[in-house]
Amino acid sequence: AQKITQTQPGMFVQEKEAVTLDCTYDTSDPSYGLFWYKQPSSGEMIFLIYQGSYDQQNATEGRYSLNFQKARKSANLVISASQLGDSAMYFCAMREGNNAGNMLTFGGGTRLMVKP
């Protein structure tokens, strides 16, 4: 079974609007972390936001917030006030608690395109 599922291969959003990128995960470990990374066309991996499984509040970092619904095993990324520079691939990833080395499992990604 897929551990990380991103069901939206591509999305469009109008500049200045908010957008939600979906991510569901599968783990039986009670201790885990969820990550979102941005990959622009230049190819580098840019860390955006992190949510721990025991965190009581949803993580926020500037225009990024993570809508964490533990019972539904979802960790959606919300980008507020989209900018043209937000056009990129976005990857959801998970680190499980029994994981020596802090290794990540990635989803297949969502390509976000921001329209002017």
Added chain:
Amino acid sequence: NAGVTQTPKFQVLKTGQSMTLQCAQDMNHEYMSWYRQDPGMGLRLIHYSVGAGITDQGEVPNGYNVSRSTTEDFPLRLLSAAPSQTSVYFCASTPYAWDSYEQYFGPGTRLTVT
């Protein structure tokens, strides 16, 4: 502080050739790892290391070898390149601590095997 560096940035190999992708970090991180990213897909773990002298396999280890003789360096060796190994390769490092969660990624090496 250069972070995680990878060389080369681009490489073209013929089937059957061998080569080593270099990765170095100057942050004294214990954990290092190699991922590959095929077109239109997420990253998949090849090999990882939790410290000098200790390595282990990830999800897709076949056709690759690694070693970790120092904390700083974690080279990835392709033993006999195949077209299926055409991919972008990322090296990453992270400190040893559960709450030090961020993976620091290198810029990637784009490898084409013909």
